[in-house]
Amino acid sequence: MQKLFASIALTAAMSLQIATAQQSGAWKMVEGKISTPWAQNVNAANPHPEYPRPQLVREKWVNLNGMWNYSIVPKVSSEAKPATFQGNILVPFAVESALSGVGKTVGKDSVLWYNRKVNFALKTKNENVLLHFGAVDWECDVFVNGQKAGAHKGGYDAFSIDITSFLVKGNSQDISVRVWDPSSDGPQPRGKQIKNPNSIWYTPVTGIWQTVWLETVPLTYIRSTRNTPDIDKENVVIKTAIKNAQPGDIVKITAFDNGNSVAEKEVSPEEDGVLTIKSPKLWSPETPFLYDLKVSLVRKGKVVDEVKSYFAMRKISMKPDQNGIQRMLLNNKFVFQYGPLDQGWWPDGLYTAPTDEALKFDIVKTKEMGFNMIRKHVKVEPATWYNYCDKLGMLVWQDMPSGDLGNHWEPNPGITGNETEQNRTPESESIYRTEWKEILDETYNFPCIVVYVPFNEAWGQFKTAEITEWTMKYDPSRLVNSASGGNFFPVGDIMDLHHYPAPVMPRPDLFGAKQVIVLGEFGGLGLPVPEHTWQQKNNWGYQSFKNSEELYAKYDSFINSFEPLIKRGLSAAVYTQTTDVEIETNGLMTYDRKVIKMPEAKLMQIHKKLYNPAWGNSNP
Incomplete structure (x- = not known):
């Protein structure tokens, strides 16, 4: 099966459709409570459009925030995706919030379903498609074209699912998310959320509450970096995690000071890159200086994958x-x-x-x-x-x-x-x-x-x-x-x-x-x-x-x-x-x-x- 990737052009067209729906009254903030000055600036066609992962930046990505279908159904009958949906919800705002356009409580006896169709265009066989969630509170199952692609528990940590094998031919992919959140009736981390808000305890937050996005990556790619500065030794240690590394692959790490290269190192995927930062500019509240970082995965002289990041010299x-x-x-x-x-x-x-x-x-x-x-x-x-x-x-x-x-x-x-x-x-x-x-x-x-x-x-x-x-x-x-x-x-x-x-x-x-x-x-x-x-x-x-x-x-x-x-x-x-x-x-x-x-x-x-x-x- 041919690999697929998110088409920017088709996404733009989809955003236009959403904007048209918004103008016809498909989304409206729930009234009844105070709101911030920025509420009027929320664009239902493109909410939170900023790149969501500033410590590991790639160019190929598509934001899936916007209008999704939703339904709240009893937990006992929630295993299958609903045949019809109750309305629209604006992602990434929790279903209880005014900005979601819904403003409903879910609770431990119900589950929240999300669904939307996403357009894709054909691409080469040498790329995979990752579906990223910034945060979903609390337990969720993710389905792509009717098949379960992955699951996650945790309301505060990001997670990713490789959905490549679940994609189908054609330009339309169906994504559904099932969420259960027991709020204060469960043992999970929940912060100040409680089912009956009072005093220092606040409204529950259920479902997607951070950006949802797609990213295309090579078959071998940089999953993460771990940057550890040492101002006393004047160095920074960069540990990389590489998915599907091949023999002979090289990780090239370069540090920059305002665009000028100040340190560079080439190591194997298993090695730590130790960069010497001479006379480092120290990060502090008065002088929050950040060094830019570029990490490249090189195979036979060709860059296979590359990400941008940054670090600071502070202790x-x-x-x-x-x-x-x-x-x-x-x-x-x-x-x-x-x-x-x-x-x-x-x-x-x-x-x-x-x-x-x-x-x-x-x-x-x-x-x-x-x-x-x-x-x-x-x-x-x-x-x-x-x-x-x-x-x-x-x-x-x-x-x-x-x-x-x-x-x-x-x-x-x-x-x-x-x-x-x-x-x-x-x-x-x-x-x-x-x-x-x-x-x-x-x-x-x-x-x-x-x-x-x-x-x-x-x-x-x-x-x-x-x-x-x-x-x-x-x-x-x-x-x-x-x-x-x-x-x-x-x-x-x-x-x-x-x-x-x-x-x-x-x-x-x-x-x-x-x-x-x-x-x-x-x-x-x-x-x-x-x-x-x-x-x-x-x-x-x-x-x-x-x-x-x-x-x-x-x-x-x-x-x-x-x-x-x-x-x-x-x-x-x-x-x-x-x-x-x-x-x-x-x-x-x-x-x-x-x-x-x-x-x-x-x-x-x-x-x-x-x-x-x-x-x-x-x-x-």
């Missing part, structure tokens, strides 16, 4: 200061890390930003407010989000999305002894371990990520020492914050306390000799802004204020209290939070991003003092 580590307190270092220097708890929710798209411009907006505003770090809270973002953090110079702490909640503990700042752990089933453990490894693999190449957080506040926390030690061994290039906010075990690089509203710190005399001391959450100062809230009344914050002036005065007093904490050994702090989320109104911005509650310039000015390097080597 995250820890070392005792003159008082014997462990400090978090960036590029071998103490840098106080300060940023907001960022949940990445949107009133119109839920897990999915309306547009790429919207996705970037939150990072830009965080930077303009004078923060140098973001804690990405129990959610994983699209690769493009981390790419913007890399480019803009934003440090990131990456949480593992929580799930299988149930265990509790008595918070007791400063001492241990009240730890409990969730007794997870073998299935639950396997789900967690599988997805955590996938998340680490997919985010490894992003230099912005400096800390991994396996657990938050005992939410599903289990086998803490084992999970932490595995994470540290699997990726020794980052620090590991084993249990943010409590349920402390003497493992990992970081001791992390949560305290609302005022900033405090774990006791350095008990923990500081072995672990970095951080304040993983504080603040939560609330200001509900009329006409910009998820609901009209009964909104919630840790402490609410009447106006922006009162809010700023309290926040300023918190910032002024940090100097003695940093001098005693505090290395980082996280303020709750970037935006309001559903009924929570303790954001620096409203949920719709239309109101910034405290002026960026004033925040930038008061935050500058926190980065005084002398505070990291001072006596209290």
Whole structure:
């Protein structure tokens, strides 16, 4: 059978058909809730058109976002694709979201079906077709022309299926996706999703919520790279994974500084490429320099496959200061890390930003407010989000999305002894371990990520020492914050306390000799802004204020209290939070991003003092 590939021309024609359908009323955002300014810019013919994988770029790809058919059917009768569909859904927005055009809840007793026909043109026998999904929450089966092509479990990691053998002759291919998501009724990682949203728990997210796309690759191709910089040795190690490598194949790796080649290496597919980067330009929030990278697979002098990527020369580590307190270092220097708890929710798209411009907006505003770090809270973002953090110079702490909640503990700042752990089933453990490894693999190449957080506040926390030690061994290039906010075990690089509203710190005399001391959450100062809230009344914050002036005065007093904490050994702090989320109104911005509650310039000015390097080597 001849191999097929996605035709750009035919895809353009298909997009035109979708646009025509949109004009005739086939798609409309669900009304009833607030929305962001970017909602009106969503193009149903071509939503999220940007290339979705900035760390491994190829030219031949086709975006499958847009209008799909959908049906929600009972789980007991869901094995076969529905004979008819209930309507249109705009991918990549979850079915519960307003931007999907559907706005319906699915739940554990139903499944969600997607279907669309895709046009292809004939191509040579020397290429394969990969179908990529950025993220699908939670369990899905993929069918191509009526045959099951693959399956996946995991709501936060990307996956790919080689669909070449399932394609049929002609210009029309049928793709269907079956999704089941038990939300808070299941043990799987789900973050803040819950079937009955309330308080700090939000609307479920079911189905496709990141870009779906097709890519053509050679029979032998570059599957991935793993880029590990070492600023002390002035080199970067590039490990490649090659699919169907042949004897004699060569991997050629080239690093560029603003278009100029600075290092080059040729190795076999089994070898690591070690590139010397002389006098490296170090990546930091002030100077986020990125080296471009080109990796070519060469056979008998001919380039078989080629991808573009990038890397940064940066180091995250820890070392005792003159008082014997462990400090978090960036590029071998103490840098106080300060940023907001960022949940990445949107009133119109839920897990999915309306547009790429919207996705970037939150990072830009965080930077303009004078923060140098973001804690990405129990959610994983699209690769493009981390790419913007890399480019803009934003440090990131990456949480593992929580799930299988149930265990509790008595918070007791400063001492241990009240730890409990969730007794997870073998299935639950396997789900967690599988997805955590996938998340680490997919985010490894992003230099912005400096800390991994396996657990938050005992939410599903289990086998803490084992999970932490595995994470540290699997990726020794980052620090590991084993249990943010409590349920402390003497493992990992970081001791992390949560305290609302005022900033405090774990006791350095008990923990500081072995672990970095951080304040993983504080603040939560609330200001509900009329006409910009998820609901009209009964909104919630840790402490609410009447106006922006009162809010700023309290926040300023918190910032002024940090100097003695940093001098005693505090290395980082996280303020709750970037935006309001559903009924929570303790954001620096409203949920719709239309109101910034405290002026960026004033925040930038008061935050500058926190980065005084002398505070990291001072006596209290």
